Amino acid sequence: MLMEKERELIAEYGRKMSTDGLSRGTAGNISIYDPALGYMAISPSGLGYFDTEPADVVVCTLDGKVVDGTRKPSSEYGLHAGFYKTKADQGCLSIVHTHSDYATTLACMGEPIRAVHYVIATLGLHEIPVAPYTTFGTPELARLAVETCKEGRAVLLANHGVVTFAPTLAKAYSQAGNIESLAKTQWQCMAAGRMNVLSKEQIDDVLERFKTYGQKPASGGQQNSY
Numbered sequence: 001m002l003m004e005k006e007r008e009l010i011a012e013y014g015r016k017m018s019t020d021g022l023s024r025g026t027a028g029n030i031s032i033y034d035p036a037l038g039y040m041a042i043s044p045s046g047l048g049y050f051d052t053e054p055a056d057v058v059v060c061t062l063d064g065k066v067v068d069g070t071r072k073p074s075s076e077y078g079l080h081a082g083f084y085k086t087k088a089d090q091g092c093l094s095i096v097h098t099h100s101d102y103a104t105t106l107a108c109m110g111e112p113i114r115a116v117h118y119v120i121a122t123l124g125l126h127e128i129p130v131a132p133y134t135t136f137g138t139p140e141l142a143r144l145a146v147e148t149c150k151e152g153r154a155v156l157l158a159n160h161g162v163v164t165f166a167p168t169l170a171k172a173y174s175q176a177g178n179i180e181s182l183a184k185t186q187w188q189c190m191a192a193g194r195m196n197v198l199s200k201e202q203i204d205d206v207l208e209r210f211k212t213y214g215q216k217p218a219s220g221g222q223q224n225s226y
């Protein structure tokens, strides 16, 4: 089985995404890219995460041609491919796309996630922008998401959800959780009618501090806690 380890991870993190409340039903999708092969492993289209075995995960080219697997790739394979094609220099090797509740709420309001908490720096930026709305699964959505994302590692999709990427699936998944937590905090601040947003300089200081914070991971998959 091609990309066996990656397919196992995608099946495992899919279940995690459901149990952690970041996804319901078949919403959202996960992928890992192998630049040496030029293939990505991606969750299948329309299959519940608890029904997805490693063999159901699809291996395809960045143009969506299936090279191993019997399922159809996620309808958002083009969105994932768009990031792998353009964000390699930002360490884009794994992507998590969710419709998590609070992040999607802000995306539906056209409201970027702001620096209400310093943890936003884990996304490499001080504000998570919102890409304009267009139909799911289209090349236009991939283009708008990639263009709007710029130098950060996350972007909201208007009236849809959120995309985040990292060098490993563990890290991308951790970021998806951080985004949802940030969005919930921001929503609560907005509901209470008061919100103090950190400045770009304050977030730059956090980014500087992250460079020397925590344990050196034994393997690439471990996340520091902040």
Ligand SMILES: [Zn+2]
Pocket (backbone or CB within 6 Å): 027, 028, 076, 097, 098, 099, 136, 160, 161
């Ligand atoms: Zn989606």
